[in-house]
Amino acid sequence: MSPFKNDPRIVAALQESIKLGEYGIAVSAYHKGELIVDCFDGLANTETKKPVDSNTLFPVFSVTKGVTALAIHVQADRGLLEYNAPIAKYWPEFGKNGKEATTVEQALSHRAGIPQMPDGVTPELMHDWAWMIKHIADFTPIFPPGTANAYHILVWGWILGEVVVRTDPTRRPFDVFVKEEILEPLRIKDFHLGVPSEKLSNVATLYGGNSFDMVDDYNISPTAVFPGSTVHNIPIVQQTVDPGAGAITTAPAVARIFALIANEGELDGVRLLSKDRVAGLSRLREGAHDPDKILTVPVWFGAAGYWLGGEEGKSDPIVGDHRDIIYSPGAGGSLAFADLRDSVAVAICHNNMDTVAIYPERTYTPIMKAIREIVAEREKATKL
Template sequence: MSASSLNRDPRIRAALDQAIELGELGISVAAYHYGRLIVDAVAGVADRETQRPADAQTLWPVFSVTKGVTALAVHIQAERGFLDVTAPISRYWPEFAANGKESITIEEALSHRAGIPQMPEGVTAEHMADWKWMVDRVAQHTPLFRPGIDCAYHVLVWGWIVGEVVCRTDPAKRPFDRFVYEEICQPLCITDFHLGVPDRSLSRIAKLYGGNEFPIVDNHNISPDPVFPGSTVHNTKVIQQAVDPGAGAITTAGAVARIFALIANRGELDGVRLLSPEGVASLTKPRPAAQDKVLPIPVHFSLSGYWLGGEAGVSDPLVGDHRDVIYSPGAGGSVAWADTRDGLAVAICHNNMDSVAVLEPERTFAPVVQAIRDITSESR
């Protein structure tokens, strides 16, 4: 299928137009089926004020969709023998043991059971862009919840906990963004997944709208106003150029879908293998069920760092109705998933964080997803 046909399929065009009619401003979608790119399309505007159109070069902030790529980095390190996800973080990062955290494992951090969802006191956007400032202070955190027992979604701090583990276990001691580029993006020929957008590409970023009142239970500095994951903070240059492994990727739908396609295709894509089939299968193991103390919605989460499909009334119905799906949703509605049963990977990015995609995804993204499923049914 040529690039032009990927963008011109009338079902995808109609679905994107419908999404815009229902409230989206700009929207981009890409999908792979059994390792083959089947959809890569965009519609709407990247900037409402200037009416700059969204196009194939537009970069989209995707918030916690980033966590799915960061989790993949951890599992790549584990498969290579550089870390054990069941081991204490302090084995690799001794300073992390401070204040009662010596036994918290990597797996507990991945699955939001480390008990330290809070950001450092006094954090600013500039501090978030200072990796050493962040990890030094995170290492000194005292658990607010019972590690390994309580589930408390680590909205922002998760990225520095997990990202620093990757850095500490990397024999080359690379910065986290460089590790992701060289070990994930470069092998997969991906150029537009950014953890820190370079100056030359800042003009390509879609402007975000809304998303400044995301409902979380925040009595503990979990996502304080100066770094809140909404449009006000994330439209700033300092955040756009920060290395934030939990909520800071700025990318294209095609780049994210390609990374998730590797997972959907059981660890291999176009001759590049980054995970074994067994490693991919392990990603769907659920964490112990418990009411999350931060998110006001039901959560079906894995031990591996991904949300899980297949739980009626809990999992996002858009990603599939069975348990061989892992996904990463982001603040404001962007989402990516890998379906290892059906070989499908999808990424949807947008810039209206107040669109009905957040509360009623069936009204905006559902036509797009249905069009993708119609196309995949023809290619089986």
């Protein structure tokens, strides 16, 4: 057990989650900019019985998108990009084959019409940023840009990641940009877009998650690079810079990034976004009520690159019940969210991808109940 911020209710909740089917699990939470929960339990590897500890790194899949979206918003806040500008303004090679007018916001909100991965992609080719970017630039849209909600499961990260690179005055690689502009200012060391070789032994072994309920008529998520345990236990995948589904990290690292958002763009004296920019992160996308062409589950998504809370029957109920919540769920149930109204940020990482379909309600419910009790007590104490 973590010796830090391990309220007995959280400890018990993690134990309950393991009884419900989790193998290894970690949770971290912030309230009004203060770390209030940091706890873990279970096994990082069920065969060797290696326990989860403070150094355990978890693949978090599309939770990564929340950090990549933050990078886009950092660039917008600096005046280096405009949401409604064509991607081709910043990445000229992208502007062909019907993508000439596709905007940054359309890509952010999964309405760019190019949810497919390149034909013939393999883990080795996915590892090659230049190969991915060249093939994406050559794409012809499956859906006319700006007309359809079509969740860009994997390719999303390279589209937006390259926009960040092209709008960076020094053209740093995407992982370097995130490290220098987000992680280092926030004093975060354990968020990796490509795990260093010396830390590969810290990565939790994933289990399950090798089937996904979606339509894949268009090479959206091909078997060779499918976001499940089979592919993401491979070292070359763990060392790939994949801005849409490839972060490998700890719960405290992810929670701290989302805490910055939940705290109006500033944390511990470090401001990365203006208050007005943060307030706009829960804005609805165009066609918000249209069904998704790729995912068969309800998709309640915003214009800014985040899923949104507060929509009954569509939002994940585990994150809360009001509109001022943005969140990033990952394949197999990894989760991070920022409650903009109540200034709460939570990250939950785990390694059994078969405990959920999409929403981690069953195994995470005890954890969220305990966190909300702690937050309510803190709120009450401040009013006394």
